[in-house]
Amino acid sequence: MSVRPVIVVHGGAKTISEDKIAANHAGCRAAAEAGWQVLCQGGSAAEAVEAAIRVFESDQTFNAGFGSTMNSEGEVEVDAAIMDGATLGWGAVAAVQRVRHPISAARRIMEEKPRLLVARSGERFALEHGLEMCAKADLISEEQYQEWKEEAEVADRPNTVGCVALDVNGNLVAGSSTGGVTGQPQGRVGDTAIVGCGLYADNRLGACSTTGDGESIIPVVLAKTAIDALVGGNHPDQAAQYAIDTLIDRVEGEAGCILIDHQGRIGWAYNSQDMAIAYMNEDLSEPAVFTGKEQPLAIA
Numbered sequence: 001m002s003v004r005p006v007i008v009v010h011g012g013a014k015t016i017s018e019d020k021i022a023a024n025h026a027g028c029r030a031a032a033e034a035g036w037q038v039l040c041q042g043g044s045a046a047e048a049v050e051a052a053i054r055v056f057e058s059d060q061t062f063n064a065g066f067g068s069t070m071n072s073e074g075e076v077e078v079d080a081a082i083m084d085g086a087t088l089g090w091g092a093v094a095a096v097q098r099v100r101h102p103i104s105a106a107r108r109i110m111e112e113k114p115r116l117l118v119a120r121s122g123e124r125f126a127l128e129h130g131l132e133m134c135a136k137a138d139l140i141s142e143e144q145y146q147e148w149k150e151e152a153e154v155a156d157r158p159n160t161v162g163c164v165a166l167d168v169n170g171n172l173v174a175g176s177s178t179g180g181v182t183g184q185p186q187g188r189v190g191d192t193a194i195v196g197c198g199l200y201a202d203n204r205l206g207a208c209s210t211t212g213d214g215e216s217i218i219p220v221v222l223a224k225t226a227i228d229a230l231v232g233g234n235h236p237d238q239a240a241q242y243a244i245d246t247l248i249d250r251v252e253g254e255a256g257c258i259l260i261d262h263q264g265r266i267g268w269a270y271n272s273q274d275m276a277i278a279y280m281n282e283d284l285s286e287p288a289v290f291t292g293k294e295q296p297l298a299i300a
């Protein structure tokens with residue numbers, strides 16, 4: 001029996017200033033549309049998640065791929081991961097440079113052998129597997145460079161992007177991609193590439209992608225905490241809120257998460273001021289897009 005596909009994307013838990021709302025809406029809509037095209041043509045959830053995140057990684061509005069935030073040395077170092085809920089397979093890269101689409105590297109790693117490849121090892125893998133490479137500087141946007149040069153205190157720091165998808169075969173996949181934290185020391189790696197923290201997927205329960213402060217997300221294993229909260233049939237919106245409440249209770253920091261459960265129900269929660277989100281399913285003619293959650297989703 002064919003399952004009704006669903007996709008949810010997020011462009012990060014953050015403060016979104018008035019002048020950035022349109023760009024966040026457009027980017028989330030484009031990412032959801034790219035993933036949806038894959039799903040509604042019968043493609044796999046892994047293909048859809050990769051397609052959606054590649055859109056974010058090409059858009060300087062978001063902290064992933066091109067336009068990522070810069071580290072203390074004025075460089076972009078990126079992390080990404082993907083997880084397949086059917087097999088519990090996963091792949092990840094961290095602190096890599098010169099890789100145009102880190103999510104594609106993560107997916108190729110997952111297909112070959114689950115592991116996390118860091119820095120030169122991740123770059124070598126991408127090169128040897130024919131993935132698109134670029135000069136280090138090609139991932140730096142003019143806006144991020146100016147902010148770094150001026151050591152600007154910017155209110156609306158970008159944050160990690162991600163996607164969760166359910167395909168017609170009932171497979172759930174989660175993916176996340178990030179440039180990390182502004183001014184981070186060279187080689188610092190947050191939650192995004194770490195299974196259970198930046199993402200999790202299990203066909204028996206659901207798929208989750210997180211965003212926010214890695215140092216806060218890691219100790220509460222945010223994505224797995226959200227997935228475990230689905231046990232017993234809890235709605236994904238309740239599970240997402242439980243995970244964020246756990247983070248608030250136990251550590252300081254801002255975070256958000258998106259969820260799809262194995263029935264295709266969706267949910268999200270965050271404790272930042274805003275969070276850019278879009279979702280798409282067969283009932284909609286175009287993606288529903290948000291920069292915040294005005295009211296709880298209807299719990300069905």
Ligand code: GLY
Pocket residue numbers: 160178179180181189190191192211212213214215
């Ligand atoms: N969530 C991104 C990071 O902390 O690196």
